[in-house]
Amino acid sequence: MATITECRGALERLSDNLLRADGEVRDAVALDRTLSCHITDLDVTFMGRLADGRIELHDTVPGRPGTKAQIRLSMAGDDLVAMVEGQLNFARAWAAGRVRLEAGIRDLMRLRKLL
Template sequence: MTSVEDCRAAIGKVSDRILETDEADRRKHLVERTVSLTVSDLGTVFDMRLTTNGLEDVTSRSTDSAGPKAQVRITVAADDLIDLAEDRLDFAKAMFSGRVKLDASFGDLMRLRKLL
């Protein structure tokens, strides 16, 4: 079974992947945003900031605990998060099949699609 620490490591891998993107592209397509990632089957929410330096200030809390409303909200199962981080699952396909729920403004969606 996937643990909260496995999910935290997956978030680190996604952050590393962001940093692998050319810095000019990151600056062009990324606007700093607050992000919440709800791991539905673990009852955990990861709050973080998306920046040109990757995902920063990652903290976790229970889904029962109130947190700040993030500008980008993602809901995913733990195993799917791991598969996304390991590049075994395509984000767009996962989103359109309902395995990933993404709640963000249209502008954020357009910018993020360049990096995902």
């Protein structure tokens, strides 16, 4: 099972990857939205913001946060690490129910480019 430190590191690597992206991926993440990533097996949530094409992590809270972020992810820590390392395809994990993504319809339409 991935640790909180490994999950934070994976989110930071994902942020770096998004910052270096171009084309449709860069357009898809060119949002300014609050973001949360709930790690189900650790019952911890990373809170931050998707801004300027990168993820800025601000806080880590136990359980689910009291306020909803505009973009909400939920998955096991091992799945997060595997996705960032390229060992797990996001679209397949989402279709299998291993990853949940919740956002407004307009944000979902933009983020679908990442699939």
